[in-house]
Amino acid sequence: MPIHVITLAEALPQHVDAVRSQLAEMANMTRMAEGCVRCDVYAASGGPRYFNTIEVWVSAEAHAAWIQSAPLLKSIAPLFGKMKGLPEVRVLDVINELADGT
Template sequence: MNRPVHVITQAEALPEHLEEVGRVLVEAIELARQEEGCLRMDLYHDAKRFLLLNTIECWESQEAHHRHLNSPLIARTVLQLVGKMKGLPDIRTLSPMSEFNA
């Protein structure tokens, strides 16, 4: 049975590139929302650490998320962000706690 996949991605923009990183990510998210299997995708900054950016995503299935990660959109976005981010993004796939009690 396919269950929705919830993902949080966290990355830190370099201060001098924050505005450009924001533009790139907003555009990428708008396009990702149109992808097959995308149920939700939103962009947030950390309230205390403004350079720390987070996407919160929900995908129809693991397969839909895998397609997204391997899409031309992600490849293009990564290329646009090279040198503008501190380190690599931290991508976390979440499972509901209720699944552990089943």
């Protein structure tokens, strides 16, 4: 069963550009991961230091494998000290979703 994952993160003001760049790079890498259907990164228009990622995975197992993968862990390292606290990760259950094209 596919799952959706939203991550909410806040960059420290002096590191917004570095965080934006690293998150974009991470999204490109995530899109190539086995089981990733979609990965997008957004910045809040009213507060550009607030970032959201929205991911769709073919299964919880595929997402769990990616979370524990060496490439992801390596790509997270440059964000240490540039974020306010830890990102909030939410795994979502579908209640009502519009299917692609139907």
